[in-house]
Amino acid sequence: MDSSDYQSLQRQIGIVNKWAGSLPWPDSQLTIAPAQIAQLRQASTQLNTQISTLKQGQEKYIRRVRTALDQLGVELDQNHSKDADRALNKVRRLLKPLAPRQRQLFEQELRPLAARLNEVHDWQGFAIEPKKIELCASMKSLLGSKENVVTLAAKIKSLQDEWKQLGPLPRARDQQLWEEFKTAADQAFEPCKAAFARQAELRRENFKQRMQLVAQLRDYENKMAWPQSTGAPTDDEEPGDSPPGAAPDWRLVQKTLDTAREAFRNIKPVDQKGEKKSQKAFRSICDRIYGHIKEEYGRNIALKEELVARAQELVELEDLRHAIDQAKRIQRDWKEVGMTPVGVDRKLWKKLRTACDEVFARLDQQRDQNNAEIDACVKQAESLRDQARDLLNSDDDERRLHLKKDLSGLKQQFREIDLPHAIQQRLGKDFQNIESQARDVVNGIRARQEQARWQQLLERIRACALKTTDTDAATTFWAKESELPKGIDRQALESFWQDGPAEGNEEKMLEACIALEILGEIESPVEDKEARMNYQMKRLLEGMGSQQVPAADALQVSINQFISLHPSSRWTERFCSGVEKIRASSY
Numbered sequence: 001m002d003s004s005d006y007q008s009l010q011r012q013i014g015i016v017n018k019w020a021g022s023l024p025w026p027d028s029q030l031t032i033a034p035a036q037i038a039q040l041r042q043a044s045t046q047l048n049t050q051i052s053t054l055k056q057g058q059e060k061y062i063r064r065v066r067t068a069l070d071q072l073g074v075e076l077d078q079n080h081s082k083d084a085d086r087a088l089n090k091v092r093r094l095l096k097p098l099a100p101r102q103r104q105l106f107e108q109e110l111r112p113l114a115a116r117l118n119e120v121h122d123w124q125g126f127a128i129e130p131k132k133i134e135l136c137a138s139m140k141s142l143l144g145s146k147e148n149v150v151t152l153a154a155k156i157k158s159l160q161d162e163w164k165q166l167g168p169l170p171r172a173r174d175q176q177l178w179e180e181f182k183t184a185a186d187q188a189f190e191p192c193k194a195a196f197a198r199q200a201e202l203r204r205e206n207f208k209q210r211m212q213l214v215a216q217l218r219d220y221e222n223k224m225a226w227p228q229s230t231g232a233p234t235d236d237e238e239p240g241d242s243p244p245g246a247a248p249d250w251r252l253v254q255k256t257l258d259t260a261r262e263a264f265r266n267i268k269p270v271d272q273k274g275e276k277k278s279q280k281a282f283r284s285i286c287d288r289i290y291g292h293i294k295e296e297y298g299r300n301i302a303l304k305e306e307l308v309a310r311a312q313e314l315v316e317l318e319d320l321r322h323a324i325d326q327a328k329r330i331q332r333d334w335k336e337v338g339m340t341p342v343g344v345d346r347k348l349w350k351k352l353r354t355a356c357d358e359v360f361a362r363l364d365q366q367r368d369q370n371n372a373e374i375d376a377c378v379k380q381a382e383s384l385r386d387q388a389r390d391l392l393n394s395d396d397d398e399r400r401l402h403l404k405k406d407l408s409g410l411k412q413q414f415r416e417i418d419l420p421h422a423i424q425q426r427l428g429k430d431f432q433n434i435e436s437q438a439r440d441v442v443n444g445i446r447a448r449q450e451q452a453r454w455q456q457l458l459e460r461i462r463a464c465a466l467k468t469t470d471t472d473a474a475t476t477f478w479a480k481e482s483e484l485p486k487g488i489d490r491q492a493l494e495s496f497w498q499d500g501p502a503e504g505n506e507e508k509m510l511e512a513c514i515a516l517e518i519l520g521e522i523e524s525p526v527e528d529k530e531a532r533m534n535y536q537m538k539r540l541l542e543g544m545g546s547q548q549v550p551a552a553d554a555l556q557v558s559i560n561q562f563i564s565l566h567p568s569s570r571w572t573e574r575f576c577s578g579v580e581k582i583r584a585s586s587y
Contacts, residue, residue, distance in 0.1 A: 003050050005096040006103070013047045016040055054097050061097045065106050068094055069113070076116050084117050128166050132177045135163055139184040149195035156189055200271065207274035209267050210282065216541060217260055217285045224248050226292045227299075250296055250339055257289055263540055300340045304348045307334055311355035320362050327356040360421040377417045381427050384410045384417075388434045397445055403438040411435070449483075454583055456482035457493075458576045461563065464496040465572035487556035492563045502566035509571040511535060512562045516575060519554055520582035555582060 002008055025037045054061075068091045075084035091110060095103050139159050145152050163181060225247050264282050311330050317323040334352065388410050394400055411431050419427070463477035478497060484490065514532050517524045518539075524532045562575050 002096065004054070006051070006054050006099055007096075009047055009051050009054070010100070013044070013051065016044045016047060020044065055099070057097065058099060058102070061094065062102065065091060065094045065098065069106070069109060072113055076113065088114060088117060129173065129177075131166055132163065132181070135159055135166075136177060136181045136184060139181055139188060142188040143184065145188065145191075149192045153189070153192045153196075156185055156192070160185065199269075203269055203271045203274060206267050207270045207278055210264060210270065210274075210278040212541070213260060213264055213267070214278070214281045214285055217282075217289065220256070221285060221289050221292075224253075224292075227296075248292070250293065253289065254293060257286060257293075259540065261286065263537070296338060297340055297344075300338045301344055301348070303337045304334065304340060304345070304352075307337075308348055308351045308355065311352050311359075315355055315358045317359075320359075323359045323362070327359045331356060357421075374420060374423075377419050378423055378427075381414050381417050381419060381423070384414045385427055385430050385434070388431065392434055392438055392441065400438075400441055401445060403442055407431075407435055407438055450485065451583075453483050453485045454579075456480060457484050457488060457559075458579060460484075460493060460497070461559075461576060462569075462572055464493070464563075465501050465567060465569040467497065467500045469569065485556070487553065487560075489560045489563065492560060496563050496566050499566055501568040501572075505565050505567075509562075509565055509567050512558065512565060512567075513571060513574050513578065516555075516558050516562070516578045516582070519558060520578055520585065522578055522581055555579070 020040050023037060023040070025033050068087060072084060072087035072091055075087050088110075091106075095106055095110075098106065139156070142152065142155060142159075147155075227247065264278075270278060307330050311327060314323040314326050314330075317326075330352070334349075340348075388407050391400075391403055391406050391410075414427065414431060459477040459480065463474040466474040466477070484493075510528065510531060514524055514528060514535050516522075518532070518536065559579065562571075565571075567575065
């Protein structure tokens, strides 16, 4: 029973009173009354309480009905039939709590409004039926459509949305047109269902690949020997059965995490449920791995804060020479500390440098007492600097190749001279500039020599590939005498020259070229994009987190592997072109 329906409550009270009157029981004997008598009395009390509650709220209910009637009138005046339907239903619902007489008065006022609304529905039916017939025809025209399934589905959805915007017709006619429209829509949507099923399968496969990547990361995290590792495995993780492996290379750990995140982002699309689940699992294991990195950050920050505190204590140390030695020692120790966040490192380094500068600045206080000694030291240091410049300006390339060793000796002598901080900085910068120029000179000489060796190597590889098609040109290239780059397998190259290009191995040659292009961040041909993506995914899953070969060594390994394939001129030209680009990007 609806406890808010006034008339229904009155009827129930009449029924209860009738039954109570037909089953009289003295009030003095209520303690032994049958259960039915107690139930009747309880029901009567409850119903009268509900009626009393409704009576107390009559003014509130009347205001609500009046507001709803006014809203109904407004919707009718504006020809908003759907809103008027909702307003009419609301009025009828709000009439229930009213007393019968007040309810009758409002119902009399409601009748002409309801009649107006029925007239609106009748007139709308004349306009709506042709539109629904037109929508049925439009939907049927989509049967057998050759359009893209996404476009087709959008058109079907658009027609369905238009249908929903139309009002109702007489029930029988409305049901007839709806069945006709729905049947056509179901038939037109059949091609979309198959296409969407394929898309769903792709999403499931992508979700599977994402979870495989998560499993790889979990295995990686379990097998690493994290220092002072904290945090128990989550409910969906199991600790590794084997003991932890080698201590982590933190920069490699960060690179592994970045690579995994990029790979995860590229595996898409995934359905909404799979997206949430895979994101949650991936974020969880990434947070665990990054947690180890944060612990390493914490340890290194603590070490650097300790070095800063030690440096600050040196400012007040009476033994100036000892303070300076300790400041230099602290600076050396600073370089041995592992990685820290850039922002924190910069702030701590600024504090350390300030403290060390204050220690070094105390040397200026002794300048007046040691002028003669300082002048001699300055002249000696300047003489060493001038000697360094003379070595740098030499025209003898063979001699200049030993600049590093010669300058190191001069700089070591310079470091051993006790100089004021400002002069030491000035001459130190001179030495740094000379060393920088010397590095450029030596690097230039070595680069030219190295470039000649690499050019000879590429000419020899091309000569091996040309041997069967242009023997004279191949022999000319091969006959040039020159050193080859370090790490190149001469025996394999000699075997390539003797045997010439091999038949087959096209897949291995393609993979070797793609591996080189990935190493040098070179775009592969458009037709090899899919092969490149497959190779990258294979390399990521098989070698995630493992120690990587340095770039220079990786290039030599890649070249030796390529030579061992005895490639044809087609693959040789692509590979050699890639090597030249890598070499060019290195300078």
